Amino acid sequence: MKSVIISICTYRRPEELRELFKTLKDIRIPQDINLSVRIIDNEETPVARDLVEDIGTRMPWLAHYVHEKDPGIAPARNRALSEAQNEDFLVFVDDDETVSPEWLEELWAVQKRTNAHFVQGPVVPTVENEEDEWWIKSILFAQKTFPDGTPRHEAWTNNVMINMAFIREHNLRFDPALRFDGGEDTLFFREIIQQGGQGVFAANAVVYEVQPKGRLNWKWAISRQFRNGNTRAMCAKRLQSRLQATLHCLARSAACAGVGVVLLPLALIKGRIGVANSLAYIARSAGVFWGLLGKRYLEYERETEKAA
Numbered sequence: 001m002k003s004v005i006i007s008i009c010t011y012r013r014p015e016e017l018r019e020l021f022k023t024l025k026d027i028r029i030p031q032d033i034n035l036s037v038r039i040i041d042n043e044e045t046p047v048a049r050d051l052v053e054d055i056g057t058r059m060p061w062l063a064h065y066v067h068e069k070d071p072g073i074a075p076a077r078n079r080a081l082s083e084a085q086n087e088d089f090l091v092f093v094d095d096d097e098t099v100s101p102e103w104l105e106e107l108w109a110v111q112k113r114t115n116a117h118f119v120q121g122p123v124v125p126t127v128e129n130e131e132d133e134w135w136i137k138s139i140l141f142a143q144k145t146f147p148d149g150t151p152r153h154e155a156w157t158n159n160v161m162i163n164m165a166f167i168r169e170h171n172l173r174f175d176p177a178l179r180f181d182g183g184e185d186t187l188f189f190r191e192i193i194q195q196g197g198q199g200v201f202a203a204n205a206v207v208y209e210v211q212p213k214g215r216l217n218w219k220w221a222i223s224r225q226f227r228n229g230n231t232r233a234m235c236a237k238r239l240q241s242r243l244q245a246t247l248h249c250l251a252r253s254a255a256c257a258g259v260g261v262v263l264l265p266l267a268l269i270k271g272r273i274g275v276a277n278s279l280a281y282i283a284r285s286a287g288v289f290w291g292l293l294g295k296r297y298l299e300y301e302r303e304t305e306k307a308a
Contacts (some may be wrong), residue, residue: 002088004033004108007080009073010095013050023098029061030108036062037191038083042076044069053269072179073300077157077188081173084164092157097123098105106205107161110149117166117197118189120155121205132216138276140221141211145203152199163197166177172193173187175238180301183231188237221276222283223299229256229287230297237291242276249292256285 006024010017017039031036038058042047048069056063068079077092084090091107093099103121111119123135123143135141146152166172172191178184189199215221232252236245260281267274287297 001159002033004035004091004104004105005084005087006035006037006078006091007040008037008074008091008095009042009080009157010048010194011042012047013095014048016096017048017051018055019098020093020095021059021271023100025059026101027099028101030105032106033089035104035193036064037064038064038080039077040066040068040076040083042068042071042073044071046280049243050225057080071302072176073182074174074176074179074184077174077185078176079159081164081167085168090142090162090164090167092160092162094158094209096295097158097209100206100208103159103205103207106202110197110200110202110205111161111163114149114198114200116200117163117192118152118155118199119161119202119205120152120199121202121207123158124208126208126210127216128210128213132211134214134273135216135221135276136211138273139278140225146201147201148201150201150203152201153190153193154186155199157185157188158209159205160189161202166192166195166197169174170197178234180298181230181296182227185236186231187235187238190239192285194239209308218279222279225280226287226290226298227297229253229284229289230291230295231287232284233288233291234296246292249288253285253288253292256281256288260285 007018039048039052049065049067052063052065056171066079066083068076068170080090107119107121116248122145125141125143127133127136172188193199236248240248260278261277263274263281267278290297
């Protein structure tokens, strides 16, 4: 029997958290694991406590509320690591997602079959209204997928199972310096690989993420692509020598810019999806170059931090 903790880091998303709990209630739990859930509330005051304690009493597994007031994504995820310090496996899923009934079974089956140090599952983007579907058909919102069992050299905390023994052995943590940047999870999983760990893809461990109206606009979508490029530069600069990182960033920025320019004429055929695909690569190129210059894009900076 192995112990598994599902960790959900949350910040001001009570309705989304309710929807996630509804689907977690119906997941199929493998007989050889002991499951519990941790909700890491990354708010200054414990605003989600009552919600979690109320819903948790009606779940088929043990739910624990944890208040982590140190602001930012990295401190919240590091608290999740600390909460799972004595456990066998930690699973991350985002507070604005929902899970399929077979989700945990599939993550677990791939982990047992491969003994990977992390197992990444797919995130399927959805929209509330049919007229917005073109957004998720474009590269702006596309999520990478791979055949089941494909080796992975990186992952994200939106759908992943982690072997905690390896984390403890190598004393790995999410970089708190990136608490408002984003990309600390990309860096974390690349460090696992750098330490000799292995990752694989679990194609059938599906979670869903509804893209709210507030994201379905050019400003948000292109800013996210810019930040993705910025993350690539940040990872390169932390994991490689200065020369290697510089060459890597210049090559990646040029390649993305080149693809973006090549794709632009396709807008005459694909319309706004073609424009979106082109701008996605151009924004990534700019983000990489911005990061190479040492500039940071603080996507998750909070208003209280800006005021300070």
